[in-house]
Amino acid sequence: MSNPRDSDLGPLERSLRNLEGPDAGAWERVRRQLSERAGAEGLVDVSFERHDSPLGSILLGATDAGLVRVGLPAEDEDAVLCELAERVSPRVLAGSRDSVTRARRQLDEYFEGARRSFDVPLDWQLTRGFRREVLRATALIPYGRTASYREVATDAGSPGAFRAAGTALATNPLPIVVPCHRVLRSGGGLGDYRGGSQAKVQLLGLEGAA
Amino acid sequence: MPPFERVVELHGPALLRYCAAQVGTERAEDCLQETLLAALRSYRRVRDVGAIRSWLFSIAANKAVDLHRSHARAPHPVEDLAPLGATGEPAYRDDALWSKVRDLPEKQRQAVTLRYLADLSHSEIADVMETSQEAARRSVFEGLKRLRKEVTL
Structure with missing residues (x-):
């Protein structure tokens, strides 16, 4: 069943379709209260907030256990939310959570150069x-330092598995907080980054490791 | 299942207009709030992604009825009691048509608002109103006929 197109409608139907109803303020109030009440009732499995950073808008998702996903500006937000819905729970809703609030504050400090690790x-x-x-x-590579794919593969217990290590880093759900940007090719090449090579260069530059 | 956030963003504004048409502006936010909370409570049990929209509007229709009932029971001042009248409500820009819609008999009001304010198909409207597609279509038609008589555009 197709819905009516405007061109098929008479003046009354068109006017009905254009009825405005409650204003944007009403919608904003509902959204805010929904997050609060749903959170208080324990109905939200994944909360997320967007955070402005020098890289662009970063999405921070968290469960009761803690921060579960950091979505970089280069990632499609819709895809990130769908991934959370599929792999964690469809009960994903915008709203705050302690670990997100902490992560936001610490990210600000990190980008100001006032923080070297995340807690x-x-x-x-x-x-x-x-x-x-x-x-x-x-996660153990110190601020301002870098390691090679082979080194992290070795630290993870399989020196030969540096390609698999590359895949692990390319699919890091917690970039920046788990600093996969500090892992470079053995020859010093930049290597891939989920957030794009420009973001990787920016982060390494911030840490003085470029 | 899509993230609930996406469901809220996608259908919330139309649900709010639908609620306003059913229970009036002042209680529309409450109606939508209760609708979305109830939806989230049972969201993990939804199996048919294609039926999410009519499922949401069914919940909203029930919440609107609940609000009417609780409002009728509660000891409200008299001027607050007219549940379907549009008197004394904050004006919308298109106030005249809006109040005519609000004054339609319940079935027609539901059918017309589901069709044109919320953009549901006749089969979705039938699901929400728990009736046949034919009856849903007829209610839309009757509602439009009545509005045409009363509204000059």
Whole structure:
């Protein structure tokens, strides 16, 4: 059943379609209260907020366990939310959560050069097995330093698996917080980055490691 | 299932207009709030992604009825009691037509608003109103006929 196109409608039907109803302020109030009430009732499995940064708008998603996803500006926000709905729970709703609030504050400090590591509870459920080991090894690379794919593969327990390490880093659900931008090719080449090579250069530059 | 956030963004504004047409402006926000909370409570049990829209509007229709009932029971001042009248409500820009829509008999009002304010198909309207497609179509038609008589455009 197709819905009516404007050209098929008489003046009354067109006027009905254009009826304005409640204003944008009403909609904003509903949205705000919905997040609060749904959160208080424990109906939200993944909360997310958008955070402005020098890289652009970063999406921060969190569960009860902690920060579960950092979506970089280069990523499609809709795709990130769908990934969360499929892999964590469809009960995804915009709204705050302690770990998101903390992450936002710490990101601001990081981009101001006032913070060198993140102290936020992390939910690792979007990565598992060897990939998770690679990311845990990556999380230990200090601020301002870099490592090669082979080095993180070795730290994760499989020196030969540097290609698989590359995949793990390319699918890092928690970029910046788990600093996969600090992993470079052995020859010093930049290597890929989920957020685009420009963002990788920017982050390394900020840390003085470029 | 799509993220609930997307469902809210996609259908919320049309649901709000639908609620306003059913319960009036002042209680539209409450009606939508209760609708979305109820939807989120049962969201994980939804199986048919294609039926999400009519499912949402069914919940809204029930919440509108609940609001009418609780409002009728509660000891409100008299001027607050007219549940379907458009008197004393904040004016919309298109106030004249809006109040005519609000004054339609319930079935016609539901059918017309679902069709034109919320853009539902006749089969979706039938689902929401728990009736046949034919009956839904007829209610839309009757509502339009009545509005045509009363509204000069």
